[in-house]
Amino acid sequence: MGSSSRKPRGFSAPPLFVVLAGVGAVFFVLPLAGLLVRTPWRSAWQLLTSPEAITALGLSLVASLSATAIAVVLGVPLAWTFARVAFPGRALLRALTVLPMVLPPVVGGVALLTAFGRRGLLGGWLEQAFGIHLPFTTAGAVLAETFVAMPFLVITVEAGLRGMDLRFEDAARTLGARRWTVTWRVTLPLVRPSLIAGAVLCWARALGEFGATITFAGNFPGRTQTMPLAVYLALQTNPDAAIVLSLVLLAVSLVVLIGLRDRWLGAS
């Protein structure tokens, strides 16, 4: 077993499989090729540096990085709790936390409105007590992105914590380290690869977020109109701009994929 079982076998695949596999591969390659072929290379730079595009790009960066920061601050303790603390209802809570990964994002947007909207569970109180209004604001876009993207960080960090040798923490304790020192100087550094991978995944997901953002935060240029929303809007008025913006998002995804290839595709 092991490495030998990964090598291709000597006999050939059934012809039907070869045909279906070919169709499947074309299905992935063709749209990407289309994007490249249809890209108006000559005007690309001009489209990309148009005020609308610059605004959407800047907002996307700010919102996705803010969402990632929030996800790290809240998600790491959450992952730690799931990995280390046994409490009743843990499985259920954990399932709810990762639900946004499979939930249609538009449903997530609606759910966020019922919680943080003007008549939402928390939204009304937030507005009365602090004058904080989340829907249709940049903060709302950040909130929507965090909701959809944080699960990627939580499950990645949790897996890292579960795979860690707990005796390193024991060793730290016998050396006189208190709980916070153990966490800060031993546990977190040891799960750093998972933390980085989780944060990058989370950021990539936040950057591409569309459904929850448009539902909860709307589509206001300069305020909530992130790149994916700008792409969607441009498609109806200026298809060339939509293609160029899409290409930027594609490039980011590609860089993330290559950066994390050891994690997903093996060392080869």
Place this chain on the structure above:
Amino acid sequence: MTLDAQIQARVGGFELELEMTVASGELVALLGPNGAGKTSVLRVLAGLTPLNAGQVTLDGVVLEDPAAGVRVAAEQRPIGMVFQDYLLFPHLSVLENVAFGLRSRRTPRAMALELASQWLERVGLGAYAHRKPSSLSGGEAQRVALARALATSPALLLMDEPMAALDASTRVELRRELRHQLEAFEGVRLIVTHDPVEAMAMADRLVILEQGKVLQSGSPAEVAERPRSRYVADLVGVNLFRGRAHDNVIVLDGGGSLTVAEGTDGNVFAVVHPRTVALYRSRPDGTPRNVWEGRASNLDLQGDRVRVRLEGSPPIVAEVTPAAVRDLGLDRGDTVWIGVKATEINVYPS
């Protein structure tokens, strides 16, 4: 300085129940087969596993006493522990590893690093300060782990199988070196091992642990002389019998009997060294007091001796010269006569 421990703890469906006292002058080895609970004892002493009942006292200070509601947390005990595979923090340099304990105990950074580099010098690894642990050999990692454990000047040093992660070829030399390092430490020293050679070579006293209980304790010579379990008897390579003595005859628990030189009564252990077991092709006349027949089930050449395992009542292991095996024409499956002199049997109460 003395460690006093009465331990009752439950570790993963396994009961630990033992008492031990270790003084600072002696190096004590906790010896036992795998699964005897040796590591669990260290974890209890370190405060990583709670006691159910009993008491742990170090130098007069109670570290743990469940009945009195006392439990000093692991991070507040004056202990140093060397873990089985050393567990050096892979993300820290060698120097930072050694300084970790001092930093955790609020020593200012510069002073902690200075003390740590002095410790590295003492274990002969001053030049390795800025390396990562992954670049060290097993022996070097062991010394860093020792320096890390000693840097906080603990009163109690616990070492879990310090030699197990090392190559057999370097073990003897590193054992001597470790022993040398440990002699400089003035606190209480307790070392866990499953390797009897290591235990006998390093320790002043052995504590034999089996199934969570102390079977025996004493100097290596005492333990070898008077083993109290099959495990220890096998370790030192002697035949151990258990039985009930009436005057000069011991009726053995496993069948058969032995005649001994001095009369005793009650439950006893009887030890017969394999070298004193004689083998004959036909029934010998007179001399040995104990004569019985046995079938050779295994012959094993060990150095200049052959260990012959014999099935009979009782079964016994004999050690004879290869020449004797040749003269007897002895082969596996052959039946021979076994002779043991009464004066060669060492008897002591069980």
